[in-house]
Amino acid sequence: MLTFILRKLGVIIPTFVGVTLIAFTFIRLLPGDPVLVMAGERGMTEERHARLMAEFGFDKPIIVQYGHYLNDLMHGNFGVSIVTKQPVLEEFITLFPATVELSLCAILFAVVVGLPVGMIAAVRRGTPFDHTVMAGALTGYSMPIFWWGLLLIIMFSGILGWTPVSGRISLMYFFEPVTGFMLIDSLLSGQQGAFKSALTHLILPTIVLGTIPLAVIARQTRSAMLEVLSEDYIRTARAKGLKPSRVIGLHALRNAMIPVITVIGLQVGVLFAGAILTETIFSWPGIGKWMVDSIFRRDYTSVQGGLLLIAVIIMVVNLIVDLLYGLINPRIRHTE
């Protein structure tokens, strides 16, 4: 197991260095030098320009600049936003729980619906139910989710008036964030109706963000289940006279879960990409919307910091999934 972990780390460290290189290069690829980029359209005098270049160390050789950048990163300094003048890391940490809450709900929704549906489709292979699930999954997989979000808004907010259009909670309620998760905080605040408000705000974004993972999980569960159901040990279990529910729910499901867990782990990147669109549509104050806003505000230090932090988070989550996978399935950690 230790060699397995070390091997995984050996791959991830060069990738991490590469990711910092990309984030470092990003701000230098923009037309004009970084100080001019920060000054924006206001411009500045020659003298001030030279002083700022020296102050930020942009007049040093590029390799020295990169060294400084890495050093700053190691000390938790991800730069200061050009627009708000706040440390990027601080802004990121403030907004991050909103994205995590939304993503967790989305993946939960996808698993709770996708797993049973995929299982039943596999067991009832070839029935109308199976065909409907497969057609639905393919449609979900092909869905432009930014449009899907707008459709749901038309339907549930516009015509039916059931759900609010944007934000995380109604403006009527205000309380200090404790965990950063609105569902938990609203309960802790003890205010009447706050939890319901948070929940209704969460429903549509959850469905929108969960749609593609749901489709992927349903398809993956179905095909993993089909494969396992044709194995000899399943036939043996059936021949022994075990109840079908026990054969499928215990014997088959356990082995079918392995590929499904990997797929769920792989959805982290998909969720981040989806969060960019979902948060923009629903004005959800999370990382995705913040990145888009930063790009439009030309807040390049925030984009740089956000890019790096998101990549690191995805790398860490993927590493954890890999390790868990190795833990569950010894065949994985001993091959290669």
Next chain:
Amino acid sequence: MSEAAYNGELDTREGGRIALLKEFWSYFSENRGAVIGLIFFIAIIIIALLADYIAPHLPNQQYREAFLQPPFWQEGGSLKFPLGTDAVGRDILSRLIHGARFSLFIGCVVVSVALVVGVILGLIAGFFRGRIDTIIMRLMDIILSFPSLLLALVLVAILGPSLINAMIAIAIVQQPHYVRLTRAAVMGEMNKDYVTAARVVGVRRLRLMFVTILPNCMAPLIVQAALSFSTAILDAAALGFLGMGAQPPTPEWGTMLAEAREFILRAWWVVTLPGCAILLTVLAINLMGDGLRDALDPKLKRS
């Protein structure tokens, strides 16, 4: 190798190809969804090619007497604008028809660029192994460690928002998948007897890579091409929707959606229809892709 023997070999291969195509079609046509997808996709191609002739109006012509006119079956609609008009009085049907051109164009360009670059890099990595392989694969890992849409968004921010730059960004984001697939397939082929035989005969390196090995690695690449064609359309539409792809007044479907956003509660058709066009096109291509995979991938065949 004598000329005659070479010709003889070619002939049998031609026959083999037709048989292979027949086998492919028999598998492919068994999948009803795939055939429907194919027919729909061909229809979109025809619509895109004939856009100038079948569109009732010019895509950017504004009719000042008809702002936000509903489709013909609703009260206030007319057959002059069968699917209604948008906020500045442009015919939506005509814009959708012309939009098909952009989506297909985006798909073709992105897939060809990503495929060519990805296949070359993957071939080099799988063929030479060693240090160059490590460098290429680490580079791909780095690209893959960003969410694709985010990386594309940032690349467009650097290059400047436009359709061409959006396509470049999407191609860069997609190409690691081709590198990985090609490399894996090449490594699988490298140890086979026919490659050793070709080496022994003294086939030159480039010919060995591109003529001997590559054709045997094509099946997964074709499936990937179909899938990434649809992803390219989706991502380009998403970038257009965020204002970072094709710029107004281009009748690109994602850009049309972005322009329509403020009217969602007033005029459902300006929002619903471009999205339907995206969904149906992507769905058709994905259906086709599934059929291709069933027909081409022997591991998944008849599972």
